[in-house]
Amino acid sequence: xxxxxxxxxxxxxxxxxxxxxxxxxxxxxxxxxxxxxxxxxxxxxxxxxxxxxxxxxxxxxxxxxxxxxxxxxxxxxxxxxxxxxxxxxxxxxxxxxxxxxxxxxxxxxxxxxxxxxxxxxxxxxxxxxxxxxxxxxxxxxxxxxxxxxxxxxxxxxxxxxxxxxxxxxxxxxxxxxxxxxxxxxxxxxxxxxxxxxxxxxxxxxxxxxxxxxxxxxxxxxxxxxxxxxxxxxxxxxxxxxxxxxxxxxxxxxxxxxx
Amino acid sequence: xxxxxxxxxxxxxxxxxxxxxxxxxxxxxxxxxxxxxxxxxxxxxxxxxxxxxxxxxxxxxxxxxxxxxxxxxxxxxxxxxxxxxxxxxxxxxxxxxxxxxxxxxxxxxxxxxxxxxxxxxxxxxxxxxxxxxxxxxxxxxxxxxxxxxxxxxxxxxxxxxxxxxxxxxx
Numbered sequence: 001x002x003x004x005x006x007x008x009x010x011x012x013x014x015x016x017x018x019x020x021x022x023x024x025x026x027x028x029x030x031x032x033x034x035x036x037x038x039x040x041x042x043x044x045x046x047x048x049x050x051x052x053x054x055x056x057x058x059x060x061x062x063x064x065x066x067x068x069x070x071x072x073x074x075x076x077x078x079x080x081x082x083x084x085x086x087x088x089x090x091x092x093x094x095x096x097x098x099x100x101x102x103x104x105x106x107x108x109x110x111x112x113x114x115x116x117x118x119x120x121x122x123x124x125x126x127x128x129x130x131x132x133x134x135x136x137x138x139x140x141x142x143x144x145x146x147x148x149x150x151x152x153x154x155x156x157x158x159x160x161x162x163x164x165x166x167x168x169x170x171x172x173x174x175x176x177x178x179x180x181x182x183x184x185x186x187x188x189x190x191x192x193x194x195x196x197x198x199x200x201x202x203x204x205x206x207x208x209x210x211x212x213x214x215x216x217x218x219x220x221x222x223x224x225x226x227x228x229x230x231x232x233x234x235x236x237x238x239x240x241x242x243x244x245x246x247x248x249x250x251x252x253x254x255x256x257x258x
Numbered sequence: 259x260x261x262x263x264x265x266x267x268x269x270x271x272x273x274x275x276x277x278x279x280x281x282x283x284x285x286x287x288x289x290x291x292x293x294x295x296x297x298x299x300x301x302x303x304x305x306x307x308x309x310x311x312x313x314x315x316x317x318x319x320x321x322x323x324x325x326x327x328x329x330x331x332x333x334x335x336x337x338x339x340x341x342x343x344x345x346x347x348x349x350x351x352x353x354x355x356x357x358x359x360x361x362x363x364x365x366x367x368x369x370x371x372x373x374x375x376x377x378x379x380x381x382x383x384x385x386x387x388x389x390x391x392x393x394x395x396x397x398x399x400x401x402x403x404x405x406x407x408x409x410x411x412x413x414x415x416x417x418x419x420x421x422x423x424x425x426x427x428x
Contacts (some may be wrong), residue, residue, distance in 0.1 A: 042401060042402035045402055045405065045406075046402055049408055050320075052317035053315055053316065054319050059316070059317075100279070117309060131346040131349075132346060134347060134348065135313075135316060135350075138349055142403070145403065146404070148402045
């Protein structure tokens with residue numbers, strides 16, 4: 001564990017790092033479903049590359065989580081061998097790909113979130129987390145350039161592409177509330193200088209998203225009541241299907257290696 | 259490992275020489291030293307040699323191959339006991355590619371990266387004109403932000419119509 005992390009219980013830090021890791025893992029797994037199915041070869045490459053970066057980030061975070069926990073679990077043990085309710089990613093990350101519009105909107109919302117979060121986590125009092133965030137933010141900025149570019153092109157595109165993008169943003173918007181819903185764990189991390197305050201992240205995220213939506217001629221939906229909390233292990237039915245596929249090999253052949 | 263030879267000669271320059279001959283597995287034109295992946299070579303107080311390696315992208319599959327190549331090169335160079343450490347901070351940047359490395363990339367047909375900018379305003383729609391490595395026209399277009407490896411993007415020259423790769427700037 002990082003020597004800098006004083007004043008926080010290991011179990012709390014573990015849970016926090018796991019949230020970051022699960023977001024990248026589940027989104028990366030989702031994007032991987034596009035391989036061989038994307039609308040064009042370039043997008044097949046693009047989505048696969050983003051997925052690869054996300055899985056890479058998740059690996060670093062799972063490895064760190066395993067060290068904090070101190071029970072000898074490695075990245076694979078934590079990534080693959082947990083139950084549905086033990087995953088703590090926001091529900092937005094597990095939303096199905098549906099069409100390219102839904103995938104791009106989900107990506108923009110999360111890329112902007114990760115960029116604003118990692119930007120600040122790079123100054124974390126936890127040195128290891130700061131290093132992982134500083135490395136990862138270079139990648140998430142690039143992801144946002146890609147997804148943001150498509151948001152603008154398709155939003156400000158044909159009547160059909162505009163309508164699909166607006167439908168996607170209307171459907172996915174309510175799930176963004178969870179990204180910024182601060183709980184006890186978030187507060188503890190912020191008070192100890194490990195993580196930024198979520199209202200600060202939200203303000204920066206909101207500004208960035210508004211600018212993108214305006215350029216894309218899309219309308220920001222109004223806020224609605226939201227009650228899903230993936231970060232507390234409460235998930236939509238979609239996560240179960242992701243895990244069934246992702247965990248199949250490990251469950252069938254426990255401990256299998258390449 | 260040959261600890262005998264390690265006592266006779268300083269293993270640090272020997273190791274640097276060996277590492278300078280390790281080619282990037284995805285872009286064999288350029289060595290890992292030219293790419294700026296080798297962060298340090300130093301002797302620990304117990305005389306074990308420590309080599310610090312940074313990944314270009316955290317998910318890059320070449321990272322583990324590079325580590326194996328480094329271990330083989332150091333063993334072959336007989337530098338004695340050594341360890342290879344992953345260095346995440348400060349994060350690798352394409353600015354660390356050496357002038358020699360940039361020259362080699364260009365000769366290989368890959369356009370070397372721009373210098374990075376710290377401005378977040380440049381994040382979306384930041385693409386500047388990239389000159390074609392064949393005919394040097396700046397009348398080029400981005401085909402894809404992503405290419406055959408995590409570190410490259412795809413472009414096309416409108417003048418000579420050839421596609422080419424651009425080393426991403428991060």
